[in-house]
Amino acid sequence: xxxxxxxxxxxxxxxxxxxxxxxxxxxxxxxxxxxxxxxxxxxxxxxxxxxxxxxxxxxxxxxxxxxxxxxxxxxxxxxxxxxxxxxxxxxxxxxxxxxxxxxxxxxxxxxxxxxxxxxxxxxxxxxxxxxxxxxxxxxxxxxxxxxxxxxxxxxxxxxxxxxxxxxxxxxxxxxxxxxxxxxxxxxxxxxxxxxxxx
Amino acid sequence: xxxxxxxxxxxxxxxxxxxxxxxxxxxxxxxxxxxxxxxxxxxxxxxxxxxxxxxxxxxxxxxxxxxxxxxxxxxxxxxxxxxxxxxxxxxxxxxxxxxxxxxxxxxxxxxxxxxxxxxxxxxxxxxxxxxxxxxxxxxxxxxxxxxxxxxxxxxxxxxxxxxxxxxxxxxxxxxxxxxxxxxxxxxxxxxxxxxxxx
DNA sequence: GTCTATATAAGGATAGAC
DNA sequence: GTCTATCCTTATATAGAC
Numbered sequence: 001x002x003x004x005x006x007x008x009x010x011x012x013x014x015x016x017x018x019x020x021x022x023x024x025x026x027x028x029x030x031x032x033x034x035x036x037x038x039x040x041x042x043x044x045x046x047x048x049x050x051x052x053x054x055x056x057x058x059x060x061x062x063x064x065x066x067x068x069x070x071x072x073x074x075x076x077x078x079x080x081x082x083x084x085x086x087x088x089x090x091x092x093x094x095x096x097x098x099x100x101x102x103x104x105x106x107x108x109x110x111x112x113x114x115x116x117x118x119x120x121x122x123x124x125x126x127x128x129x130x131x132x133x134x135x136x137x138x139x140x141x142x143x144x145x146x147x148x149x150x151x152x153x154x155x156x157x158x159x160x161x162x163x164x165x166x167x168x169x170x171x172x173x174x175x176x177x178x179x180x181x182x183x184x185x186x187x188x189x190x191x192x193x194x195x196x197x198x
Numbered sequence: 199x200x201x202x203x204x205x206x207x208x209x210x211x212x213x214x215x216x217x218x219x220x221x222x223x224x225x226x227x228x229x230x231x232x233x234x235x236x237x238x239x240x241x242x243x244x245x246x247x248x249x250x251x252x253x254x255x256x257x258x259x260x261x262x263x264x265x266x267x268x269x270x271x272x273x274x275x276x277x278x279x280x281x282x283x284x285x286x287x288x289x290x291x292x293x294x295x296x297x298x299x300x301x302x303x304x305x306x307x308x309x310x311x312x313x314x315x316x317x318x319x320x321x322x323x324x325x326x327x328x329x330x331x332x333x334x335x336x337x338x339x340x341x342x343x344x345x346x347x348x349x350x351x352x353x354x355x356x357x358x359x360x361x362x363x364x365x366x367x368x369x370x371x372x373x374x375x376x377x378x379x380x381x382x383x384x385x386x387x388x389x390x391x392x393x394x395x396x
Numbered sequence: 397g398t399c400t401a402t403a404t405a406a407g408g409a410t411a412g413a414c
Numbered sequence: 415g416t417c418t419a420t421c422c423t424t425a426t427a428t429a430g431a432c
Contacts (some may be wrong), residue, residue, distance in 0.1 A: 045426085046427080048430080
């Protein structure tokens with residue numbers, strides 16, 4: 001499984017994109033000015049345009065690079081015959097938790113600011129999200145057919161899975177109470193116990 | 199003050215506030231213009247200022263009226279000796295689900311746009327939210343002491359409870375697949391099964 | 397690649413007529 | 415209470431010097 005890590009050989013554009021993710025998360029896309037971003041980067045606003053085409057382009061890159069990462073995990077899982085459906089669902093949940101822990105800026109922007117994408121990117125993004133939900137539903141439906149899990153409707157369970165991890169946003173502000181590992185184990189156990197066949 | 203009433207016995211200000219919640223939800227607080235809001239209400243932008251003091255004031259009213267509603271439920275639950283801790287947690291979860299189903303505009307604005315509150319309202323709001331989390335944790339801790347629930351750390355469980363219901367935002371766009379009642383029962387069962395003592 | 401200067405548009409909010 | 419007109423600030427993005 002891929003590890004999450006920071007790229008220390010960032011290009012100038014990647015540095016700007018990371019700063020943008022941080023600002024879009026904190027202030028929101030609309031309320032973030034190019035002057036704010038320039039200040040973070042350490043240049044004047046006009047200089048940013050030697051590296052990027054527009055503010056909108058920054059949002060596109062953050063949202064799609066994040067979304068594509070999750071699609072890529074599903075691509076692998078769907079081809080893996082060594083895991084049960086329940087194990088696959090757990091792997092998806094752990095993947096989401098780990099990304100929320102490691103990349104809260106990217107996750108918050110992708111979740112909360114993607115609505116500011118311009119067409120045709122907005123439609124593409126929303127279609128990909130719907131497809132992503134359906135693919136997870138299909139994994140759960142397969143598990144129900146095989147008797148590996150039960151007690152829940154797949155659509156409801158997917159909504160729960162994708163949403164419950166958003167609370168990690170608040171955990172980031174008060175990390176001292178519980179470690180990332182303990183948080184992950186608690187959430188996985190809680191979710192899976194509500195899904196397991198008994 | 200003149201009380202211009204419309205269909206639902208709303209004051210003019212309440213009508214404006216509802217329109218603001220809808221727009222803040224769809225476009226975000228920062229990207230919503232007073233001219234947008236005026237168009238929704240059916241007047242020119244300048245006319246809004248006979249009913250409200252500022253755009254910021256509208257956000258304050260939406261966020262605090264929503265947050266106070268949830269605090270009020272806890273006030274009652276804490277005084278209720280007829281319910282177990284597990285029943286109280288279930289009541290809290292059902293309350294959140296029902297509000298997400300019935301008032302998605304208010305819930306989304308309170309969750310996603312409250313960061314645009316100005317001081318001192320922002321600090322007040324965040325302090326109230328922290329207190330709300332702690333009060334639910336306390337109910338869970340009481341349940342653990344009494345052996346009514348187990349298997350999870352209260353902080354992690356509260357994060358899960360408050361976050362998992364946010365998926366209802368997406369359910370609103372595709373209601374046909376599952377009824378509000380079925381959604382509620384699925385989510386309650388899923389969450390409670392992961393919490394119950396066995 | 398970065399700067400200063402600026403074009404052009406839109407933002408929240410107010411003044412004063414009616 | 416609502417309107418028209420407008421103030422003042424800020425926004426994204428570009429032009430052209432260095």
